[in-house]
Amino acid sequence: MIMSQVWTLFWFSMRAVATRPGACLVLIIGTAGVVTLFCFLFGISEGLASALITAGRDDRALILRGGSETEAASRLKPELISVLMGASGVRLGADGKPMASLEIVRALELPVSDSSVRLSFPLRGVTAAQAGVRPELRIIEGRMFQAGVYELIVGRAVSKRLGALSIGERIQLRGAPWTITGIFTANGSALESEVLADTGTLQSLFQTALFSSALVPLQSAQTFDEFQQSLLAHPGLDIDVIREQAYFERQAGRSNDTLRSVALIVTCLIALAAAFASINAMHTAMRARLPEIATLRAIGFQRTAVIAAILVESVFFCVIGAAIGAALARLILQGEIFSTLAGGGTIVQTAFSLQITPAVIGASGALAVGIGLVGGLMPAIKAGRLQVADALREL
Amino acid sequence: MNFLDLATSGMRRNRVRVALSLLCITFAFALFGVLAGVDQSFDEAMAGLDGDSRRLFVTSRVSQLDQLPLAYLEKIRQIEGVLTVFPSTRLYGYYQSPDNWVGGFAVDAIAEFSVYSEFRVPAEQVSAMNELRAGAIAGRNLAQQYGWKIGDRITLLSDGWQRSGGDNSWVFDIVGIYDAPDPSLGRSFFLNYEYLNEARDVGKDSVGNFIVAVRPGEDVGRVAAQIDSQFANSADETFTQSGKETRRNRLRQFGDIKLLVSSIVSATLVLLFFLIGNEIRQSTDNRIHELALLKALGFPGGYVFALVLAEALMLTVIGCIVGLLIASQLITMLPKYLGYLSLPLSTSMNGVAIAGVLAIVSSILPAVRIHRLPVVDVLRGSQ
Numbered sequence: 206m207i208m209s210q211v212w213t214l215f216w217f218s219m220r221a222v223a224t225r226p227g228a229c230l231v232l233i234i235g236t237a238g239v240v241t242l243f244c245f246l247f248g249i250s251e252g253l254a255s256a257l258i259t260a261g262r263d264d265r266a267l268i269l270r271g272g273s274e275t276e277a278a279s280r281l282k283p284e285l286i287s288v289l290m291g292a293s294g295v296r297l298g299a300d301g302k303p304m305a306s307l308e309i310v311r312a313l314e315l316p317v318s319d320s321s322v323r324l325s326f327p328l329r330g331v332t333a334a335q336a337g338v339r340p341e342l343r344i345i346e347g348r349m350f351q352a353g354v355y356e357l358i359v360g361r362a363v364s365k366r367l368g369a370l371s372i373g374e375r376i377q378l379r380g381a382p383w384t385i386t387g388i389f390t391a392n393g394s395a396l397e398s399e400v401l402a403d404t405g406t407l408q409s410l411f412q413t414a415l416f417s418s419a420l421v422p423l424q425s426a427q428t429f430d431e432f433q434q435s436l437l438a439h440p441g442l443d444i445d446v447i448r449e450q451a452y453f454e455r456q457a458g459r460s461n462d463t464l465r466s467v468a469l470i471v472t473c474l475i476a477l478a479a480a481f482a483s484i485n486a487m488h489t490a491m492r493a494r495l496p497e498i499a500t501l502r503a504i505g506f507q508r509t510a511v512i513a514a515i516l517v518e519s520v521f522f523c524v525i526g527a528a529i530g531a532a533l534a535r536l537i538l539q540g541e542i543f544s545t546l547a548g549g550g551t552i553v554q555t556a557f558s559l560q561i562t563p564a565v566i567g568a569s570g571a572l573a574v575g576i577g578l579v580g581g582l583m584p585a586i587k588a589g590r591l592q593v594a595d596a597l598r599e600l
Numbered sequence: 601m602n603f604l605d606l607a608t609s610g611m612r613r614n615r616v617r618v619a620l621s622l623l624c625i626t627f628a629f630a631l632f633g634v635l636a637g638v639d640q641s642f643d644e645a646m647a648g649l650d651g652d653s654r655r656l657f658v659t660s661r662v663s664q665l666d667q668l669p670l671a672y673l674e675k676i677r678q679i680e681g682v683l684t685v686f687p688s689t690r691l692y693g694y695y696q697s698p699d700n701w702v703g704g705f706a707v708d709a710i711a712e713f714s715v716y717s718e719f720r721v722p723a724e725q726v727s728a729m730n731e732l733r734a735g736a737i738a739g740r741n742l743a744q745q746y747g748w749k750i751g752d753r754i755t756l757l758s759d760g761w762q763r764s765g766g767d768n769s770w771v772f773d774i775v776g777i778y779d780a781p782d783p784s785l786g787r788s789f790f791l792n793y794e795y796l797n798e799a800r801d802v803g804k805d806s807v808g809n810f811i812v813a814v815r816p817g818e819d820v821g822r823v824a825a826q827i828d829s830q831f832a833n834s835a836d837e838t839f840t841q842s843g844k845e846t847r848r849n850r851l852r853q854f855g856d857i858k859l860l861v862s863s864i865v866s867a868t869l870v871l872l873f874f875l876i877g878n879e880i881r882q883s884t885d886n887r888i889h890e891l892a893l894l895k896a897l898g899f900p901g902g903y904v905f906a907l908v909l910a911e912a913l914m915l916t917v918i919g920c921i922v923g924l925l926i927a928s929q930l931i932t933m934l935p936k937y938l939g940y941l942s943l944p945l946s947t948s949m950n951g952v953a954i955a956g957v958l959a960i961v962s963s964i965l966p967a968v969r970i971h972r973l974p975v976v977d978v979l980r981g982s983q
Binding site for chain 2: 227231234235238239241242245246249271272273274275277278280311312313314322323325328377378379380410411412415443466467470471474475477478479481482484485486488489543553583
């Protein structure tokens with residue numbers, strides 16, 4: 206009974222929308238703005254998190270110097286290699302020996318084409334075992350670098366971000382010309398914002414015998430503890446052994462805290478402003494409609510039906526606005542590649558694509574319904590409290 | 601009944617509506633304050649280092665993470681136009697917990713504070729640091745944050761440099777505290793390069809960057825080019841930029857994100873201001889009969905317009921001031937590594953200016969309508 210009354214009232218009011226376009230537009234435009242902004246800011250945060258989290262796997266272990274927070278700050282001595290060769294729980298290569306990629310992580314500043322900007326990307330040396338260690342890496346253009354000569358490959362995000370970076374191009378690095386031989390992808394992970402070369406060649410270039418980190422594929426995710434124990438049994442190594450996934454989750458958490466707090470402050474403020482603009486618009490529209498509402502009450506529409514119909518109407522317009530906002534954000538921004546400094550302390554870029562995920566759209570929808578409810582509540586209560594006889598007398 | 605009474609009477613009559621508009625305006629200006637405040641704090645922090653365009657930063661061409669050999673110090677000193685040169689190496693560390701970041705610079709104490717003359721510190725504190733190997737000078741804001749005083753012995757844990765033996769704790773004696781022209785510059789921590797260099801386990805005789813003060817009257821660009829050409833095609837090529845360019849470049853690393861966020865948020869703000877302006881215009885429009893009545897009673901047109909404007913101004917300016925107060929609190933809650941942020945005066949001035957423009961623009965349409973409309977018609981229409 207009430208439902209049908211609500212429906213009738215809602216439908217009745219929709220047909221009269223043209224008489225008060227102002228209020229409807231405020232609701233629609235306001236929410237559309239809020240939702241576009243929400244999708245954009247949280248899309249950035251989601252994209253960055255997904256780039257970092259897909260980079261890590263739980264069946265790979267990362268070895269860093271004890272107490273090092275990042276690969277770039279870590280230094281490992283070459284003695285580690287023999288220890289790794291005797292470790293247990295590790296996946297074996299074709300030669301029957303445990304696999305491990307010994308890596309050196311530095312940073313490389315590259316000029317963005319057609320501008321004076323130089324961006325800093327991670328430069329990672331990898332050893333021959335890396336093909337087995339990182340199966341997700343695929344060369345999409347050109348070929349893999351060769352060890353021992355000055356060759357490197359760049360991630361897809363690096364080449365996109367720098368503009369006209371092409372195969373065969375040379376980069377000057379510590380007095381020597383390096384040739385770009387290929388461009389690679391890695392499931393859209395943060396690895397795509399890195400530059401890869403051979404560890405040994407980089408070590409001699411940087412005149413060091415040290416490594417930054419070692420990436421080791423495990424037999425399975427369950428053999429991590431076994432692997433960790435077998436390494437920590439060697440005293441005096443001063444290393445930390447962590448799952449690669451845990452390492453990247455820590456990185457993602459750190460950089461995302463910043464983004465999330467900025468996103469939260471900005472969207473809260475704009476949502477509050479839009480909510481009050483909506484209340485105001487609905488309030489004004491409702492004052493003009495008091496005689497009409499009184500008439501409806503007089504001919505038998507129930508108080509609760511009137512209140513519900515007003516709420517439904519306000520939510521309806523906000524949801525339209527949200528749909529417009531989300532569509533706008535998805536059309537313009539989805540998949541756009543950005544790069545930025547990810548979190549405190551780092552100086553290298555992490556590139557990622559904006560991800561307006563269903564979760565983000567769902568949350569922005571909920572936000573819009575919230576604005577609609579808040580916007581409609583006060584006018585609805587006011588209409589509910591209306592003294593029918595008094596209002597009709599005023600006509 | 602005086603002007604102010606008349607101007608506020610409309611507001612008093614419709615309290616709900618005024619409160620709602622005020623809240624909406626407040627939050628819009630709070631958002632404006634946070635956004636513009638972050639932008640302008642960056643700019644002002646840069647302007648605070650006025651000597652920066654005459655100082656050169658010599659870093660490795662590979663990246664800022666890479667080191668240069670200490671032997672370059674003498675070679676750079678020989679270059680014509682170089683007044684002073686000293687090594688500076690970052691010591692990324694934290695105090696007690698990893699949340700308490702400390703940006704340490706291992707430098708030559710005397711050269712550092714003579715080149716950075718905008719950092720004010722008593723001369724005897726600088727010479728105390730120069731004489732005491734583990735001596736250090738901290739910025740006023742940093743010292744206040746962790747409660748350090750001169751004479752304190754503190755330990756920083758470093759993520760980068762270790763002492764020989766794999767120990768990552770570094771002990772310092774605070775011998776001085778400097779004052780900076782801007783709070784964001786008062787968070788540095790200066791230690792002796794020699795102390796770091798002798799105690800660290802790897803990377804001995806390497807330098808993060810050299811800081812060069814250029815002789816007055818010399819062409820800064822020419823000196824920079826000459827430093828880079830001196831080391832061209834060597835294993836350690838250099839990249840020399842003025843301090844100003846270095847800072848600008850560092851901000852650019854945040855890159856398109858910062859630009860996009862600020863452009864999208866500004867677009868949303870413009871939208872919001874449009875809604876607010878429209879709301880004010882409508883509410884004045886609804887009261888056009890009262891205003892016409894005032895004219896009929898003999899008030900001049902200018903007076904009526906002033907009334908409309910005063911009411912709009914009260915709404916926007918009060919909302920703006922409260923919003924900016926909220927912003928000044930929120931902005932300090934942003935992550936510290938973005939810098940020491942506060943709401944600069946210039947942002948507040950811009951906010952008040954926007955509030956004024958918003959009030960004028962939204963009052964003009966109703967005012968013109970009142971002006972054009974014959975009073976008699978309006979009054980007849982209200983019957």
